[in-house]
Amino acid sequence: MTTKLSDLVFDLPSLARAYAEGLDPVAVVDEAYDRLEAWNDPGIFISLVDREAARKAARALGPTPDGRPLWGVPFAIKDSIDFKGLPTTAACPDFAYEPERHAPSVARTLAAGAIAIGKLNLDQFATGLVGVRTPYAVPRNTVDPAFVPGGSSSGSAVAVGAGVLPFTLGTDTAGSGRVPAGLNNIVGLKPTVGLTPTVGVVYSVRFVDGVTVFATTVDDAYEVLAAIGGLDPADGFSRDMAVPKLGPLQPVTRVAIPDATSRRFGGSAAAEAAFDATIEDVRRLGGETVEIDLESYFAVARMLYEGSFVASRYHQIRDFIEASPEALHPVTRGIIEGARKFSAADAYGDMYRLTELRRTLGAVWSGVDCMLVPTYPRAHTVEAVLADPIALNSELGAYTNFVNLLDYCALAVPGRPRTDGVPAGVTLIGPAGADGLLASLGAAIHAAGATPIGATGRTPPKPAERPAAAGPGEIEIAVVG
C-alpha cells in the first residue's frame, strides 16, 4: 500500500489500482463508513447497512474480481429502490415496507461486485427537484450548504459529492438524476428510458422513470451503467437494447444550444457566463453549435406537472394516500392530490399529445447529434425554496422536465465553474440510444471545465483512451411496445 486509505481517491480506476496492489475490500468498506461519519451529515442516509454486515459482504466477494467490474466498490441506493434487508421508505416513514427481493438494478450492481452500505434520502416519493421535501434531515449541499442539495435524488448526489462513495443509484423522471448532480458539481447519468430496469422502484411516471447513476466521473458512471443496463425480460418497461459501447469523442459533433429566446438563468449573470464558457469549450472540442428554439420543449416540460401525468404518481400510492393523507409531506401531498381532478379522457389526451410531440420534435435529431443546455437555470438556497416551494422547484426543472417524456437520454456534468463558486452544470441530451455519444462528449466537457468535484477538491481527469465503437446509429435496436 503506497497510499494512506484516507487519501485514496474514491473512483473506480483508483480503487482498481489499489485492489491490484493488495488492498482489502473490507478496509474500503470501513473507509466509506468512516468518511460518512467524518462528513457528519445526518440527512444523507435514511438507513444504513450494519457495518459488520457490509464487511461480511466484502469478504464474501472472494479474493479476486473474476471479471466483476464493480468488485469491492461501496455504493448506496436511493430509498425508492428496493434493497432486501432494509425498508423502502420513499422518504415517507408510514409508507415503508420490507422488500422481498432486490430491485433488478440493485441485484445487477451487487452481481457486478459492488457492496451496498445503505439507503439514501430523497424528495418524498421522488417528487421534487429540491431535496428539501423530506421528513428526515435535509442533506447538505456539498459545494455550499446554503444551497439546496437538489432532488429528488438528494442523498445520492450528496454521498458522492462528499467523497463518501464512488457512485450511487438514483432515479429520474423529471430531472431527479440530473439536478442534484448539477447542484453538487458531480456527474449524473440518466440513461435512455428503459435501458436500466425499473422493477422494484416506487414509480413516479412509470413509462418514463429510470434508474440513474451518480459518480465523480463520466467514465465511472458509464461503467456502472454498463453493469446494470440492458433488457430485463420480466419488466414490461424494459427496452430491448444493449448499453451502447463507449467510443472516443467524435471529431465533429453537431450540438444544439438554446437560442436567445430560450435562455433561462433566472437573472443570474454568473450562471449565464459559466454556460457560455462551456459552449466555448464544446466548440474547442469539435462541437458545431446550432441555436434552436426550445419553446416547444418547455411546453412539454409544463405537461409533466400541469397535465394529467401527475395522476401516475397518484396511481402508484393511491391506497396509501387515500388512507393516510396526513402521512405525506404537505408540499408532496398537495402536488399528488392534484391528480384527482384529471379524468381518464384527460390522460389519454395527454398521452396522444405526447406521442405526436415525440414525432414532431424528434425531427431535430436529423440536424444535430445532441443538445447542450444548462442543467438548471440557477441554484437556489434552502431558505428561498422553503419560502417558495413550488415556483423555484419548477424553475429548476426547466431544462430537465421534458427529457424523459420525449424518450431522450441525458448526462449532467459540471462545465465551467461559476465565478462566484455557486454550483452549476450543463446537461447533454440525445435521442434514445445516444448514451455513448453523450458520455464521450460529456467526459471531455467535464475535463475541460476543471470544476472541483463536489467537496472532494479533486478536478476531473482527462477521459480514458477509448477504442472506436459503434455510433448510436449503428446499434441494433428492437421495437419497444
Added chain:
Amino acid sequence: MTTKLSDLVFDLPSLARAYAEGLDPVAVVDEAYDRLEAWNDPGIFISLVDREAARKAARALGPTPDGRPLWGVPFAIKDSIDFKGLPTTAACPDFAYEPERHAPSVARTLAAGAIAIGKLNLDQFATGLVGVRTPYAVPRNTVDPAFVPGGSSSGSAVAVGAGVLPFTLGTDTAGSGRVPAGLNNIVGLKPTVGLTPTVGVVYSVRFVDGVTVFATTVDDAYEVLAAIGGLDPADGFSRDMAVPKLGPLQPVTRVAIPDATSRRFGGSAAAEAAFDATIEDVRRLGGETVEIDLESYFAVARMLYEGSFVASRYHQIRDFIEASPEALHPVTRGIIEGARKFSAADAYGDMYRLTELRRTLGAVWSGVDCMLVPTYPRAHTVEAVLADPIALNSELGAYTNFVNLLDYCALAVPGRPRTDGVPAGVTLIGPAGADGLLASLGAAIHAAGATPIGATGRTPPKPAERPAAAGPGEIEIAVVG
C-alpha cells in the same frame, strides 16, 4: 373485350387483365355503380361520389397505369376516414364535418390509381362489432340477410361481399376490420399497429387504431396494404416500418390454437366443426399446431370495454357528446358515456398493466409463428342482437378485442364453411411485423376452405406464385416511441 362487363370478376388480377386488353376504367366505374344499384341495399353507403365525378376521376388517371398498382380500381371508404369532397359522419349525422383534405390512407390509395366512389356505413363512432348501431339503414349481410353484417366496418365488408367493389378501406380497434369480414365470408386484413396511417380517422382508441383492408382475396388485400402502408412522418402514431414483402408459404409454420378451455363457439357445434376442419387444412399446409390457453388474452380483451380505454373514445368526441348527447345512437351513447367514471389514475394504471402484459404474453412468439383462432365464436341474427345489444356484441369480440392492445397484426379469412351455410371464418394473429407470414398462410387457408366469397358465388383462387422474401425476423424495424 372477351368478357361481358357484368361477368367481370372484381378482383385486382382480373381488372388488370381486362385493362391490359383495353377496357376503359370509366366503364368499370360505371359497372360498380350499376352493381350497387342492382344489389339494392340502401344501408351500404352513407354518401356516394357523384357518378359523373367518379367517371371524371377515372378519365383523369390517364391512359396507362404507369406503375400505379391500383390503377382504375374502384373502392370506397369507411365513413370515419376523411375523404375530401364528402362529409365524414362517423354514422352520426349531427357530428358530420367536411374534411379539408384526404386522410393519408385515402390519399395513398388514390395516388396508387384507385377511384373512390363513396363513404361506407359503420357502427356509429366505430364502436361495435355488429353493424346495427347506425341511424342509417343496416347493411344486409351478404351471405344470409337474417344475420348481422358485422361491424364496425359494416358497409366496407358488405360492399365487397356483394361484389360491388374489389376492395374497401375500414378501420380496426377491437375487431372492426375482422368480424365483418368473417360475417360476409370475405378477407379482412388488419395490419401491424401503426403500419397504415391513421391521421384523418375519427379515432377510437388511438394508440391501437388502424386502417384496414377488405377484399375478396388475401393477395388483393395485401396489394392494397403495400400501396398504403409505411411511415407517415407527420403522424406520431405511424410506425417506422416498411410493409413486409409477401413471400411463399413456409414449409413449416408453428401455429398456436386454442386449447380445450379456450374454445368459444357459443354452443354452436357447426361453428366448432368448421374451425376443426380448418385446423386440419392448416396441418396439411405444413402447420405444426400447439394448443395454448387463451385465458390471459381474454382478460386483455375484457380490458378494452370494461377498463378505462373507452375514455379514449370519449376523449375524441368529448365536446360533441357533452353538447349533444341525444345525437348519439342510444347504445353507443351508453358505452361512451361509461368513460366518465374513470380517472386519470385508472388510465395510467391500465396503460401500465397493458405494457406489462405485452411483455409477458409476448413470450408466446418464441414458440410459435402465429395463432389461429375463430374470427368470432358464432354468427348472430339481427333480431337477436337488437334484443341483446351488449352481450352478443361482446361475444363477437372474444377473439379480436385483445389483438390490437397487444400490438399484434391479424388476418381474417374464410376457412372451411359451416355445414349450415352460416358465415364463419378464422383469424391468423401474429406479432408486429408478421403481416407477410399471416398473408401467405391465410391465402392458402382461404384456398383450401373453398368457401364461396360473400355473395359472389366465386371460390378463392389458388394463391399466386411468390418469390422468396424476408421473413418477419429479418425486417428492418426501428424504435416506436
